[in-house]
Amino acid sequence: KQWYQRRVRGKSAPRYSNLYSYLICFMLWRTLIQKSTIPNTLTRSSFIPSRFFTTQPFPSKMQVSIQGNSVPLTFEKHLTEERVHQAINYAPFTEWVKNMSKPETYDMLRVQKVHIQDIDMFGPRVGFIKFKADVINKQGQNVPGIVFMRGGAVAILIILKQKGGGEDGKEFTLLTVQPRIPIGSHGFPEIPAGMLDGSGHFIGVAAKELKEETGIEIKEEELVDLTHLAYKDHYPGMFPSPGGCDEFIKLFLYKQTVDEAYLKGLEGKLTGLIDEGETITLKVLPLEQLVFHAPDSKSLAAFALYTQLKSTGVIPL
Numbered sequence: 033k034q035w036y037q038r039r040v041r042g043k044s045a046p047r048y049s050n051l052y053s054y055l056i057c058f059m060l061w062r063t064l065i066q067k068s069t070i071p072n073t074l075t076r077s078s079f080i081p082s083r084f085f086t087t088q089p090f091p092s093k094m095q096v097s098i099q100g101n102s103v104p105l106t107f108e109k110h111l112t113e114e115r116v117h118q119a120i121n122y123a124p125f126t127e128w129v130k131n132m133s134k135p136e137t138y139d140m141l142r143v144q145k146v147h148i149q150d151i152d153m154f155g156p157r158v159g160f161i162k163f164k165a166d167v168i169n170k171q172g173q174n175v176p177g178i179v180f181m182r183g184g185a186v187a188i189l190i191i192l193k194q195k196g197g198g199e200d201g202k203e204f205t206l207l208t209v210q211p212r213i214p215i216g217s218h219g220f221p222e223i224p225a226g227m228l229d230g231s232g233h234f235i236g237v238a239a240k241e242l243k244e245e246t247g248i249e250i251k252e253e254e255l256v257d258l259t260h261l262a263y264k265d266h267y268p269g270m271f272p273s274p275g276g277c278d279e280f281i282k283l284f285l286y287k288q289t290v291d292e293a294y295l296k297g298l299e300g301k302l303t304g305l306i307d308e309g310e311t312i313t314l315k316v317l318p319l320e321q322l323v324f325h326a327p328d329s330k331s332l333a334a335f336a337l338y339t340q341l342k343s344t345g346v347i348p349l
Contacts, residue, residue: 096120098143099133107148119151122158124183124278141175143167180277184269186238187225188255188284189334190246191319197292203319204295207326208245208303210312221315222328225281238284245312247303248286256285258337261346270337272329283334285347 094105094116107116119125132143144166152160165177190206205223212220226241228234235252243249259269259282269280301314317325322335341347 094120096129096146098129099135099138103143103146105146105148108150111148111151115151115153116148118158119148119161122161122181122183124181125161128179128181128278140170141167142169143177176275178276182227182277182279184228184234185225185279185281186228186234186241186284187223187281187330187334188238188242188286189223189258189331189338190242190248191285191287191338192295192316193287193289194295195289195291199292204316205319205322206246206298207315207317207322207331208312209315219313220328221326221331223326223331223334225330234282235284238282242286245303246298246314247301250286254286254288256287256347258283258285258334258341261341262337270330270333272333281330281333283330283337285334285338 094107094113095102096105097103105116105120131137132141146163146165148161148163150162151158159182161179161181163179163181165179167175167177169175192204192206194200194202194204207221208224209219209221211218224242224245226237226244228237235255235257238255239250239252259267267280269282271280273279295316298314299316303312303314315325319335323332326332338347
């Protein structure tokens with residue numbers, strides 16, 4: 033106020049100068065608070081009404097432990113702490129933290145910061161997380177760390193061997209054809225698949241998805257884990273896009289002998305869970321034609337694994 037009177041007016045300021053000075057000081061003071069340059073004990077002063085303050089802290093910060101070290105975790109303002117706590121306890125995120133904490137990984141890569149950009153919910157549970165991890169390697173160079181986290185999934189390669197009829201002994205496979213909005217397709221062909229439910233019961237989920245998408249009911253012991261036969265416990269499954277997504281897919285094989293009438297009954301059959309928005313049409317085709325009709329990675333990977341494991345005798349002919 034005194035500076036204003038001496039430098040600006042050169043004489044006594046009019047009555048509104050008190051308000052003018054007050055507003056300037058208040059704006060500067062609040063800016064410093066938001067920049068975290070004033071201790072938290074001063075952020076609520078008795079002479080400033082509480083309505084001038086937001087209830088959400090700025091910036092929004094938490095921490096996550098990686099290899100015993102506290103790593104700063106921040107998140108966008110539209111996310112609540114409760115929602116973020118759900119996200120960091122989401123099985124795929126805890127698995128990511130566990131992998132980044134492994135001695136062989138921690139020795140090569142160090143996470144400096146994690147920033148959660150968004151969280152998609154599937155009802156009460158976390159579905160997808162979008163976050164950015166600031167990571168440096170052993171040489172101090174930045175390593176790309178933009179992550180779309182969705183967790184694991186299962187997929188089933190169905191092989192139906194025809195018994196009798198004009199193509200006795202011929203192997204067929206079964207595809208699901210359904211809309212896939214991310215690629216702008218109204219009818220994308222692929223082998224039956226589904227996301228894990230968090231239970232860790234891969235075979236049970238695979239059997240459930242097979243029933244929901246094809247109507248075929250099987251016993252769990254009839255499924256063969258192709259990815260485990262190939263990778264043992266070294267990898268949990270096949271990774272379709274590890275450069276930007278954590279998703280892994282366990283690939284299973286279901287092989288059965290059926291008659292010609294059964295095959296004809298599957299062709300064009302409508303399936304799927306209506307309440308989950310699934311509209312699926314089944315497509316039967318010779319197994320050797322799979323690679324020319326299904327351009328998705330899990331279908332191609334399952335076919336390649338089956339072919340290789342069969343040729344090396346791991347899977348009986």
